[in-house]
Amino acid sequence: MSTQFGRETYLYWYETMLLQRRFEEKTGQLYGMQKIRGFCHLYIGQEAVSAGCMTAIREDDNMITAYRDHGLAIVKGISPRECMAEMYGKATGCTKGKGGSMHFFSREKRFFGGHGIVGGQIGLGAGIAFADQYNGNDRVTLCYFGDGAARQGLLHEAFNMAVLWQLPVIFICENNHYAMGTSVQRTSKVLDLYRMADAYDMPGDTVDGMSCEAVHTAVERAVKRAREKGGPTFLEIKTYRYRGHSMSDPAKYRSKEELEEYKEQDPITRVLAKIQAEKWASDEEIEAINEKIRQTVEDAVTFAEESPWPDDSEVYGDIYVEDNYPFIID
Secondary structure, three states, X not given: OHHHOOHHHHHHHHHHHHHHHHHHHHHHHHHHOOOOOOOXXXXXOOHHHHHHHHXXXXXXXXXXXXXXXXXXXXXXXXXXXXXXXXXXXXXXXXXXXXXXXXXXXXXXXXXXXXXXXXXXXXXHHHHHXXXXXXXXXXXXXXXXXXXXXXXXXXXXXXXXXXXXXXXXXXXXXXXXXXXXXXXXXXXXXXXXHHHXXXXXXXXXXXXXXXXXXXXXXXXXXXXXXXXXXXXXXXXXXXXXXXXOOOOOOOOOOOOHHHHHHHHOOOHHHHHHHHHHHOOOOOHHHHHHHHHHHHHHHHHHHXXXXXXXXXXXXXXXXXXXXXXXXXXXXX
């Protein structure tokens, strides 16, 4: 499978996954120092999902996700500076310091959240796809949610409508095996969640979420179908989070052996091994990438630390849309 991808793609995957990993590690550290407060859900371990998706879509395609949103926001082009400033609640953040960790957003980058309500973004993702279909363009929407959100009633309503109207949306379940601390085995008799698509005559598949290659291939196929007016796809991407559900979760519901088993499949290690085996980058070049990432994250922290707090006059801003057509996304 990996032979279809070249040096440029692998180096992109390595750099963007490492940036997400180091950003999240620094976020966890700052949270422990009480520089960042409120809810905070880290993406560590799931980076192959975001990286593999990004190489399979266009820059103007849409993304919408739940509250574990930092990694996806970064690959979609929101700068680490804006992301870190938002964590701090600063005015220079991607939602002006009003949303925090769970509510990253950028209309310019076509990243539509960051949503705190479990499964709430599923209907919104279908709605964004409907807007693009209505406007006659060929954008595709990637709508992410976790295995816990797959139990929400809105998923079934959105699936039914998306298939009925053949909406250009890819529903992506990032199945990291635990809804907070509850395993999939304890919440469903159907353990292969992609089979839920069968009830709606929707194409569905399961994907190795620790492999950038597998994610890219599956998403590329679904994107092609959607652009050619073939309707939605449901992908169950099986991944794993190394940390707890949130920063307050000690993750005692799983064994150390299980965690180590998944770490042996670490997507960053796998991509780096491929780069080294193909001699696509020297040790010095790899170290230069590592140092670049380190400096980028440190710069983001400095930017957040030095940024101003939002002015009190902003408290009622950005609540209502003032143009005449608030429901049409251009």
